[in-house]
Amino acid sequence: MPEPRKRGQRRQKRLKPGPKTGDTRPGKPGETALPGEKAMIETDTQLAPRKVPRQERARFTVECILRSAESIIAKNGYEAATTNHIADVAGVSIGSLYQYFPSKEAIAAALVENAVINAADVLRECILNQLSKPLELSTPEIIRQILAIRKQYSFIFLRLPREVPKLGKLSRQMTTEKFLYNTIRAYYQQHRAAIKIADIEVAMFVAEHIVVGAIDAYLDNNSPVITDDELVEQVSDAVVKYLTK
Amino acid sequence: MPEPRKRGQRRQKRLKPGPKTGDTRPGKPGETALPGEKAMIETDTQLAPRKVPRQERARFTVECILRSAESIIAKNGYEAATTNHIADVAGVSIGSLYQYFPSKEAIAAALVENAVINAADVLRECILNQLSKPLELSTPEIIRQILAIRKQYSFIFLRLPREVPKLGKLSRQMTTEKFLYNTIRAYYQQHRAAIKIADIEVAMFVAEHIVVGAIDAYLDNNSPVITDDELVEQVSDAVVKYLTK
DNA sequence: GTTTAATGTGAGTATAGTTTCATATTTTAT
DNA sequence: ATAAAATATGAAACTATACTCACATTAAAC
Numbered sequence: 114m115p116e117p118r119k120r121g122q123r124r125q126k127r128l129k130p131g132p133k134t135g136d137t138r139p140g141k142p143g144e145t146a147l148p149g150e151k152a153m154i155e156t157d158t159q160l161a162p163r164k165v166p167r168q169e170r171a172r173f174t175v176e177c178i179l180r181s182a183e184s185i186i187a188k189n190g191y192e193a194a195t196t197n198h199i200a201d202v203a204g205v206s207i208g209s210l211y212q213y214f215p216s217k218e219a220i221a222a223a224l225v226e227n228a229v230i231n232a233a234d235v236l237r238e239c240i241l242n243q244l245s246k247p248l249e250l251s252t253p254e255i256i257r258q259i260l261a262i263r264k265q266y267s268f269i270f271l272r273l274p275r276e277v278p279k280l281g282k283l284s285r286q287m288t289t290e291k292f293l294y295n296t297i298r299a300y301y302q303q304h305r306a307a308i309k310i311a312d313i314e315v316a317m318f319v320a321e322h323i324v325v326g327a328i329d330a331y332l333d334n335n336s337p338v339i340t341d342d343e344l345v346e347q348v349s350d351a352v353v354k355y356l357t358k
Numbered sequence: 359m360p361e362p363r364k365r366g367q368r369r370q371k372r373l374k375p376g377p378k379t380g381d382t383r384p385g386k387p388g389e390t391a392l393p394g395e396k397a398m399i400e401t402d403t404q405l406a407p408r409k410v411p412r413q414e415r416a417r418f419t420v421e422c423i424l425r426s427a428e429s430i431i432a433k434n435g436y437e438a439a440t441t442n443h444i445a446d447v448a449g450v451s452i453g454s455l456y457q458y459f460p461s462k463e464a465i466a467a468a469l470v471e472n473a474v475i476n477a478a479d480v481l482r483e484c485i486l487n488q489l490s491k492p493l494e495l496s497t498p499e500i501i502r503q504i505l506a507i508r509k510q511y512s513f514i515f516l517r518l519p520r521e522v523p524k525l526g527k528l529s530r531q532m533t534t535e536k537f538l539y540n541t542i543r544a545y546y547q548q549h550r551a552a553i554k555i556a557d558i559e560v561a562m563f564v565a566e567h568i569v570v571g572a573i574d575a576y577l578d579n580n581s582p583v584i585t586d587d588e589l590v591e592q593v594s595d596a597v598v599k600y601l602t603k
Numbered sequence: 604g605t606t607t608a609a610t611g612t613g614a615g616t617a618t619a620g621t622t623t624c625a626t627a628t629t630t631t632a633t
Numbered sequence: 634a635t636a637a638a639a640t641a642t643g644a645a646a647c648t649a650t651a652c653t654c655a656c657a658t659t660a661a662a663c
Contacts, residue, residue, distance in 0.1 A: 206612040275520040314583045326571010338559045355596040451642040
């Protein structure tokens with residue numbers, strides 16, 4: 114029988130505390146360690162990070178936890194990602210995990226938030242780049258980008274919102290309504306003349322859900338009847354026709 | 359302190375075992391008591407009903423359990439629907455519940471299956487009724503019907519698949535691919551001449567997900583920018599344009 | 604070097620819910 | 634009537650896992 118470790122005893126070391134060796138000093142206190150840490154989840158006490166890691170090793174710990182959670186959820190779903198398992202894979206004690214995240218959901222929330230912010234950035238840039246082109250040319254590019262990004266984060270955009278009711282609303286709504294609304298609206302204004310739908314808000318709503326609905330369904334079923342390129346082509350076709358014919 | 363009941367003791371009677379009074383005899387053994395009981399879930403041992411109720415009172419018990427689960431889930435979500443709570447509201451002991459359903463998920467599966475079968479029936483009839491009309495007229499009617507039915511069963515089509523990963527695939531795929539495929543295909547064949555998309559399968563796939571994607575998103579957000587009628591109009595518009603322009 | 608703050612640890616607790624099972628009751632068969 | 638089968642019961646066992654806490658270790662401050 115292996116003797117149980119005494120409390121508070123250290124486990125085996127993780128590989129490295131990051132690429133740094135000399136710079137062990139923390140950033141300014143209050144500095145944001147995680148992308149998006151300060152964004153909008155703070156308001157919800159249940160989901161807000163519990164405390165800000167000040168030292169480098171602490172930031173590394175948090176990063177390990179998030180990466181671990183990401184990989185487990187991506188592979189086996191939210192259920193399989195028990196807090197103990199997440200901590201284990203992260204090479205961190207369960208206690209450390211709860212040092213930074215007040216609940217399991219908070220970890221999911223952090224993942225969603227990072228992904229949403231990241232995705233919104235990529236998309237905004239894409240849309241802005243296409244702004245001068247006509248609808249028929251820009252739409253496929255934008256839709257291709259949306260497909261790419263939802264594929265990359267599919268476990269976050271498709272799986273998590275399903276399995277974590279509390280987060281359900283967040284991901285879809287946050288993306289568009291908070292981060293991209295102005296950009297998208299600018300895009301529609303740019304093409305106002307070509308668009309036949311009288312109410313721009315309605316046009317935006319319908320077009321958005323045509324695109325996202327079709328893409329998500331496509332990613333869900335590993336759909337046999339159609340390829341990535343065909344999907345982009347067809348959905349673009351549908352949207353452009355809807356807006357302009 | 360109220361004396362705890364002894365084991366196996368009977369609780370207060372439920373109101374009635376149904377409208378029957380004279381006919382207490384069971385249907386032929388093997389007869390299907392629940393709509394869809396025999397359909398397709400049987401293959402999955404985890405979700406298959408545990409045993410077939412032979413007597414009238416047993417069928418009533420099963421019905422009470424399903425109605426109870428339905429109402430609790432619709433009102434408070436799958437989480438809130440603990441098996442004890444379901445049994446309680448059904449006016450049935452927890453033991454009886456497990457007599458017919460091997461697990462909580464099995465109850466959800468039964469609900470989904472009934473709803474899907476029911477919805478498919480309604481939709482099939484609707485499509486067949488519209489078969490002779492041109493696309494521009496039939497499409498809005500069909501989409502109106504889809505909206506109505508997904509609204510009616512929204513907790514099953516939207517909530518359950520999210521909260522019960524195992525069922526996620528079922529509801530969407532079962533509806534179309536198993537129950538409606540032939541009907542829908544007939545509908546497309548009927549309008550073959552008007553449809554510009556070369557590959558019918560592709561057209562079906564894209565159109566389906568345009569419709570369902572937009573409708574589900576609409577039902578999700580209690581969307582402010584658009585009404586039921588507008589949604590039907592716009593989505594029909596989008597689909598018809600996609601198919602015919 | 605000493606003190607203090609930050610971070611890390613993991614056995615153990617708490618709780619909440621699913622499922623079982625020995626037994627009671629009711630219905631059907633004989 | 635009696636036996637057998639079907640159905641019903643609910644306290645308790647079982648399970649699972651999120652989360653705490655008393656303490657250990659490491660880094661920063663002095």
